[in-house]
Amino acid sequence: FRRVLFRSSRSNATNYVLDGAQNNDVYSNAPSLLPNPDALQEFSVQTNNFSAEFGRQSGGVVNAITKSGTNTFGGTFSGYFRDDAFKSADFVQKRVLPYQDQQISGTFGGPIVRNRAHFFGNYEYEREPQTYSFSSPYPSFNVDLIGTRVETKGGGRIDFQFNPQIHMTVRGNTSLNDMPYDSRYTGGSNKHPSSAIKTDRHSNDLRSEEHTSE
Numbered sequence: 024f025r026r027v028l029f030r031s032s033r034s035n036a037t038n039y040v041l042d043g044a045q046n047n048d049v050y051s052n053a054p055s056l057l058p059n060p061d062a063l064q065e066f067s068v069q070t071n072n073f074s075a076e077f078g079r080q081s082g083g084v085v086n087a088i089t090k091s092g093t094n095t096f097g098g099t100f101s102g103y104f105r106d107d108a109f110k111s112a113d114f115v116q117k118r119v120l121p122y123q124d125q126q127i128s129g130t131f132g133g134p135i136v137r138n139r140a141h142f143f144g145n146y147e148y149e150r151e152p153q154t155y156s157f158s159s160p161y162p163s164f165n166v167d168l169i170g171t172r173v174e175t176k177g178g179g180r181i182d183f184q185f186n187p188q189i190h191m192t193v194r195g196n197t198s199l200n201d202m203p204y205d206s207r208y209t210g211g212s213n214k215h216p217s218s219a220i221k222t223d224r225h226s227n228d229l230r231s232e233e234h235t236s237e
Contacts (some may be wrong), residue, residue, distance in 0.1 A: 026053050029070050029083035036082030041087055042194060044230055045079075052080075056196050056226050059176050061099050061128045062145035064090045089194065090132065091182045092141030098131030113156070117213075120154040121169065135181070144179035155210035157221070166216055169205030190234045200224040 030152045035052035039045070048055045066087040069077065076200045106126040113120050132143030147221045151172040159167045178196035185191065204210075210220040 024104075027068070027083065028218070032082040032174050034137055036080050038077060038080035038082070038084045040077065040084060040086040042087075042192070042230070043232065046087075048226075054085075056180065056194065056228055057144040057176065057198055058089060059085065059130070059147040061101060061130050061147070062089050062143075062170045062178060066086045088180070089180060090130070090143050090145075091180060091192075092132035092134065092143040094134050094137050094141070096133035098129065100127075100129045102127045114156055115158050116156050120156060120167075121152070122154060123150075123152045125150045141182050142179065145177065147174075147176040149174040155204055155206070157210060157214065157216060158212045158236055159215070160212075164215055168204055168209060168216060168219055172200070174198070174200045188236050190236075192232045193230070194232075194236075198224075198226045 027037050028034055029037065036144045037052070038207070039047050041056060041058065046055050047053075048115040066085065069084040071083070073084050077086070092105070103124070103126040104160065105122070107119055107122040110119050110122060112118050126149040128145070128147040130143070130145040132141065134141050149172075151174075153172065155168045155170075157167075159165060176196075176198045178194070180192060180194035183193075200223070202224075205220045205222040208214065
C-alpha cells in the first residue's frame, strides 16, 4: 500500500500496522514496507473510534496481515503488464509518452512439520520504463527524460505451534525501489531538467513474535 489520507488529514497522519507491529518510516511516516499484495491474507481500514492499541496518529489506521503456510503445499503466480500502445495522448504534450510496466509476483508455502511448523514466502519484481516531459515557457528546456524504475520485494515467515497455547512467528521482509528520476522533482511546467534527482529506497525488517493464550 502507498500513503492513505483520511478526512483531509496530512499524508503523514496515518498509522500503518503490519502483522500487529508498527510499519511506519521514521522519516516521512509513509509505510516502511510495501508488502507483496499476493502475500496479504487480509487488511482493514479504520477511520475513527479505534482502540488505544492503534493510537499514535491523528488520522486513520491501515492494518494488514500476511499469509502463513498450511498443511498443504501451494502457491500463486501472477503478472501485470502495461504498454503505451494502449494509452491515449497526454493532455498537455498532445502526444503519447513512452511507457511500459512489467510486474511478476509469486508465492509458495506449506508444512515443515504437519500441524507444528509451516513456512510461507513471496517475491515480486516490477520494471517500469517511463518518460518525464517538461512544459515550461522555454522550448529549449522541454526535453524528455527516460528512465526505468525497478522495484523488488521479498519476504517470508515461519510459524511454530508448540502447543495449543503457545504460537511463535518469525517474519522477514525486504524491499528496494530504484528510481532514476524522482517524480517529485522531475517534469512539469515549473521544473528544469537539471532538477531531476535519483532516489533509492531500501527497507529491511526481521521480527519474532510469541503469542500465549489461556
